Amino acid sequence: MNNPGDTYDVLVIGGGPAGLAAALSAQQSGLRVAIVDDNPGLGGQIWRGDQHKPGTPEAAQWLRRVATAQVKFISGAYVYEQPEPGLLLAETFEGRRELGYQKLILATGARERFLPFPGWTLPGVAGAGGLQALVKSGLPMAGKKIVVAGTGPLLLAVAAYLQKQSANVLLIAEQASQLLSFGLSLWRWPSKIFQAIQLKRELAGIRHLTNCWVESAHGDNRLQRITLRHGQKTWDVACDYLACGFHLVPNVEVAVFFGCELQEGVVQVDELQATTVPGIYCAGEATGIGGLELSLVEGQIAGFAATNQVQQARALFAERDKLQQFANLLNRTFALRDELKRLPQPDTIVCRCEDVSFARAEKYPEWRAAKLHTRCGMGPCQGRICGPALEFLLHWQPESVRPPVFPVKVGNLIRDAGSLIEQEQ
Amino acid sequence: MPDTVMLTINGHPVIVPDGSSVATAVAISGAMAFRRSVHGEPRAPLCGMGICFECRVTINGQSHTRSCQIVCQNGMDVQTDE
Amino acid sequence: MTLPMTSKAFDLAIVGGGIVGAACAWEAARSGLSVVVIERSVIGGGATAAGMGHIVVMDDSEAQFALTRYSQQLWQEIASDLPDDVEYEECGTIWVAADEEEMIEVQRKEVFYQERGVAVEILDAAALRQSEPNLRSGLRGGLLVPGDSVVYPPCAARYFLEQAQSLGAQLRSGVAVVALSNDGVKLSDNSLISAGITVNATGSWSPLLTPGIDVQKRKGHLLITDRYPGFVRHQLVELGYLKSAHSISSDSVAFNVQPRKTGQVLIGSSRQYGVGDPKIEAAMLSRMLSRAAEYMPGITQLSAIRTWTGFRAATPDKLPLVGQCPGYDRLYLATGHEGLGITTSTGTAKLLIDQLLNRSSAIPIAPYLPSRVHQEAIHA
Numbered sequence: 001m002n003n004p005g006d007t008y009d010v011l012v013i014g015g016g017p018a019g020l021a022a023a024l025s026a027q028q029s030g031l032r033v034a035i036v037d038d039n040p041g042l043g044g045q046i047w048r049g050d051q052h053k054p055g056t057p058e059a060a061q062w063l064r065r066v067a068t069a070q071v072k073f074i075s076g077a078y079v080y081e082q083p084e085p086g087l088l089l090a091e092t093f094e095g096r097r098e099l100g101y102q103k104l105i106l107a108t109g110a111r112e113r114f115l116p117f118p119g120w121t122l123p124g125v126a127g128a129g130g131l132q133a134l135v136k137s138g139l140p141m142a143g144k145k146i147v148v149a150g151t152g153p154l155l156l157a158v159a160a161y162l163q164k165q166s167a168n169v170l171l172i173a174e175q176a177s178q179l180l181s182f183g184l185s186l187w188r189w190p191s192k193i194f195q196a197i198q199l200k201r202e203l204a205g206i207r208h209l210t211n212c213w214v215e216s217a218h219g220d221n222r223l224q225r226i227t228l229r230h231g232q233k234t235w236d237v238a239c240d241y242l243a244c245g246f247h248l249v250p251n252v253e254v255a256v257f258f259g260c261e262l263q264e265g266v267v268q269v270d271e272l273q274a275t276t277v278p279g280i281y282c283a284g285e286a287t288g289i290g291g292l293e294l295s296l297v298e299g300q301i302a303g304f305a306a307t308n309q310v311q312q313a314r315a316l317f318a319e320r321d322k323l324q325q326f327a328n329l330l331n332r333t334f335a336l337r338d339e340l341k342r343l344p345q346p347d348t349i350v351c352r353c354e355d356v357s358f359a360r361a362e363k364y365p366e367w368r369a370a371k372l373h374t375r376c377g378m379g380p381c382q383g384r385i386c387g388p389a390l391e392f393l394l395h396w397q398p399e400s401v402r403p404p405v406f407p408v409k410v411g412n413l414i415r416d417a418g419s420l421i422e423q424e425q
Numbered sequence: 426m427p428d429t430v431m432l433t434i435n436g437h438p439v440i441v442p443d444g445s446s447v448a449t450a451v452a453i454s455g456a457m458a459f460r461r462s463v464h465g466e467p468r469a470p471l472c473g474m475g476i477c478f479e480c481r482v483t484i485n486g487q488s489h490t491r492s493c494q495i496v497c498q499n500g501m502d503v504q505t506d507e
Numbered sequence: 508m509t510l511p512m513t514s515k516a517f518d519l520a521i522v523g524g525g526i527v528g529a530a531c532a533w534e535a536a537r538s539g540l541s542v543v544v545i546e547r548s549v550i551g552g553g554a555t556a557a558g559m560g561h562i563v564v565m566d567d568s569e570a571q572f573a574l575t576r577y578s579q580q581l582w583q584e585i586a587s588d589l590p591d592d593v594e595y596e597e598c599g600t601i602w603v604a605a606d607e608e609e610m611i612e613v614q615r616k617e618v619f620y621q622e623r624g625v626a627v628e629i630l631d632a633a634a635l636r637q638s639e640p641n642l643r644s645g646l647r648g649g650l651l652v653p654g655d656s657v658v659y660p661p662c663a664a665r666y667f668l669e670q671a672q673s674l675g676a677q678l679r680s681g682v683a684v685v686a687l688s689n690d691g692v693k694l695s696d697n698s699l700i701s702a703g704i705t706v707n708a709t710g711s712w713s714p715l716l717t718p719g720i721d722v723q724k725r726k727g728h729l730l731i732t733d734r735y736p737g738f739v740r741h742q743l744v745e746l747g748y749l750k751s752a753h754s755i756s757s758d759s760v761a762f763n764v765q766p767r768k769t770g771q772v773l774i775g776s777s778r779q780y781g782v783g784d785p786k787i788e789a790a791m792l793s794r795m796l797s798r799a800a801e802y803m804p805g806i807t808q809l810s811a812i813r814t815w816t817g818f819r820a821a822t823p824d825k826l827p828l829v830g831q832c833p834g835y836d837r838l839y840l841a842t843g844h845e846g847l848g849i850t851t852s853t854g855t856a857k858l859l860i861d862q863l864l865n866r867s868s869a870i871p872i873a874p875y876l877p878s879r880v881h882q883e884a885i886h887a
Contacts, residue, residue: 038475040446040496045474076494083789093495111476123458123469133473134493138445139452221457221467352471353478355463365681369549372556372661373592380478380489380733380812385471403787404811407478407489410732410774411807413814414800415793463734463769489733489810 007100008034008072010306011088012107013079013254016044017292018284018299019107020062023071025303025312026105034072036090036099038406042066042073044109045129046292048136074099079254080404083415091408103279103306106267107299108254110285112154112245113388115336116350116358117343118216120244124223128158128245141167144240147226149173149214151334152247153291160202162243170237172203173212173228175246176334192326215343217242229339247334249388250286256401265391265398272305272313273298281306290327297323341393350393351386353379358393361386367396380407432501447492448473448480451505459492461506517543517677519863520692520702522684522716525555526660526852527841528708529667534856536674538864543677543700544668545684545692551664554710554848557817559729559765559773560660561742562850563600564652566619570826570874575847576625577870578854579654585853592662594768600655600742601630601638603762603802604647609746613650620652627652641738641805657742657765660849667852684709687716689837704863706839707832711818713842717832721880722843725821726779728792732809736770745802760795762802772809774799776846778819785816821845828877829858839863840877 010026012019015037027033035042043049047059066073077090077097088099112127119125126134128148135141145168148159159172212230217223225238255267260275260282262268267282269275275282283302284295297320304313344350346359356376364370367377367390376390377383383398390396404413431440432447434454441450448470451459458467460481470480475494483504484490492503519535521528524546535542549556562582565575582595589595604610613629620627628651630638635649672678683695691701707713711724745762758779765773777795792814800807822828822843832838841859844851858875861868873879 130473138449
């Protein structure tokens with residue numbers, strides 16, 4: 001099971017935009033570079049392709065560059081443990097891989113934030129990006145009635161994508177109210193204006209409400225309808241799917257596992273994208289939600305910095321600063337409204353792995369007590385879904401991360417598991 | 426490369442485009458639930474990216490496998506909590 | 508001694524809200540004492556949360572047997588009242604014999620338990636395999652102790668404390684105790700809780716508050732899997748456990764797996780002395796799991812969702828310290844339970860409160876009195 005050849009000068013964890021950019025920049029130094037990612041293909045969530053086809057022309061271009069560069073891609077592999085410095089263990093569907101590294105670049109991206117409301121556990125209720133990912137991997141949408149709800153720029157992109165897949169997108173319900181001023185400030189980022197105009201064209205004909213959110217979802221064993229609120233008005237809409245996400249949460253767990261310090265919930269990095277742990281860099285959404293362009297620039301800086309190409313890294317600082325301002329505007333615009341804190345009812349499930357209700361969890365003052373006494377956050381997602389939700393609802397601070405970072409087979413925590421399994425056979 | 430793959434879901438053959446995830450195949454198959462929760466509620470994928478563990482099924486005898494992260498292969502045997 | 512009549516705020520201040528402190532609080536409140544429990548963090552959040560929750564009758568010594576047996580009977584008395592989340596289940600223990608030598612130990616144990624009224628049953632190789640199909644073939648047999656059970660300890664501790672609170676006990680949580688004295692408990696904010704009697708029930712941390720007592724940290728690792736109902740049916744413990752767990756000097760691992768009521772499998776166990784760092788050690792975890800896989804090869808295929816460590820409070824003779832702390836009049840100990848704190852929490856509570864109220868105990872208390880291991884002077 002060991003692959004002694006799997007040792008790299010630079011190992012990039014995460015094959016989304018930041019990871020791709022990091023790997024390509026690092027590779028220019030001539031060093032051995034690899035990307036390890038838990039998904040079957042490169043591109044991360046935002047550039048996830050439709051089955052074998054790249055998602056966008058831009059994605060296709062970056063993927064082509066990676067394909068022609070000497071960058072090794074280790075797919076379908078979850079990094080879960082570091083048994084000794086410079087050595088990582090990753091689990092694949094087939095088994096375990098050992099990956100040696102000199103420098104590490106963390107490009108672990110982000111996930112959607114989910115907030116509990118009555119009925120959010122029904123099949124048919126998925127994340128906005130979640131539903132898009134399923135459709136990209138083949139789920140047919142033709143004629144399906146869909147409401148896209150929650151908050152964030154992702155909603156628009158998802159609605160446009162689903163519409164293109166012949167779905168019947170009934171409504172985009174955005175909880176934020178400041179979209180107008182957001183639009184007006186786009187002039188500072190010309191590329192964003194172009195994207196916005198293009199998106200607007202794609203979204204033509206789809207009803208779009210701000211200050212609007214889903215209060216509850218209903219159905220017997222499967223979603224049948226949702227109740228929406230817009231100001232004082234509430235009404236029901238029958239639909240096949242609700243695509244509902246509340247902007248993004250940085251995936252910091254891997255960084256925390258390596259001992260990298262966080263600052264306000266995101267991985268703390270210096271101007272060269274170096275974390276507080278020597279030899280470990282971080283780029284993209286894990287350092288703060290900032291979008292695709294910022295991820296690409298941060299990735300390049302990290303890739304250059306990790307391979308002593310500091311001049312090349314510095315050349316990108318100005319661009320990063322500019323994009324960072326856009327990111328700040330973005331995060332201000334899509335701040336969550338307090339009304340969402342009142343959506344979960346006492347019997348609403350907050351921890352989906354362990355079926356812990358809001359009433360049971362909120363009796364406790366903080367995470368660890370709730371975990372120990374209700375199993376909230378103790379299931380296989382290890383609190384990745386209920387954690388950010390409870391952070392918003394009850395201001396609970398997340399806990400430290402222990403190995404395995406992701407659930408893995410017991411045998412993969414045994415260093416000589418291969419021989420053990422063979423003995424039995 | 427063939428354009429479709431065939432796998433079995435809860436004993437029934439399902440044909441999906443090559444490159445589809447097992448999660449997609451399960452959704453297409455019409456199975457009531459991917460898994461049953463601790464209290465027996467039906468559940469289906471939420472995050473679509475391997476984080477929420479709601480899409481867990483048994484693939485080739487391996488239970489608790491995240492179906493959204495696995496690409497369908499010919500002859501795969503998938504079981505859900507019906 | 509009898510409880511002094513004082514003008515203190517509480518008859519009893521218990522430091523430590525683990526399962527032992529919580530059980531003592533319940534017994535005290537039930538006996539009419541005014542009691543306060545002081546917990547620096549979460550109820551049942553220390554060794555209580557880190558342990559397996561195996562309620563087991565042990566036979567290392569007569570004293571260990573007496574306390575575990577008595578404690579188990581106390582658990583059985585309350586079993587039907589325990590809320591669901593305590594997950595009490597009488598799954599029984601199987602002591603697994605790998606070879607002929609260990610089978611001789613099975614026979615010795617059978618006699619020992621039977622002579623003392625504990626129901627047991629010898630399993631031959633076939634019966635063992637039938638009872639636990641996921642054990643490897645080739646094991647020699649085992650001893651089934653059907654009355655042993657498992658609980659989810661943090662909820663058990665919380666339940667004990669809630670019972671105490673319903674009888675008037677107070678809880679001060681989120682505050683650290685910096686010193687104990689005959690007068691009571693000094694807190695980190697310099698305030699004092701005055702109490703007639705103070706009990707140190709802080710497990711492996713207890714020497715910090717009562718220096719000089721011989722309680723050592725003994726680190727353990729555990730792993731829990733996703734849900735696989737029926738994969739394991741009884742608590743399974745290898746008999747090599749006795750040899751390795753007895754070794755005080757060196758690190759050891761043993762095959763020790765538990766079926767949780769949730770269908771999860773809890774995999775242990777490891778024992779290390781002289782390690783104060785709670786971090787998970789990949790090498791030790793690997794050794795422990797490797798041992799489990801030797802007995803149960805299929806265990807390697809289960810999905811592991813969490814690992815953790817904890818510190819047992821170990822004493823030289825593997826018996827807890829329950830009673831007056833040498834050198835003090837009104838400072839008592841309820842600590843040193845090593846790996847048996849969940850089991851013996853109930854018995855400990857009885858023996859402690861019996862002493863405070865001058866009641867006679869159901870079992871002889873001498874083997875557990877702290878004075879037995881305190882020949883040397885303790886500074887006051």
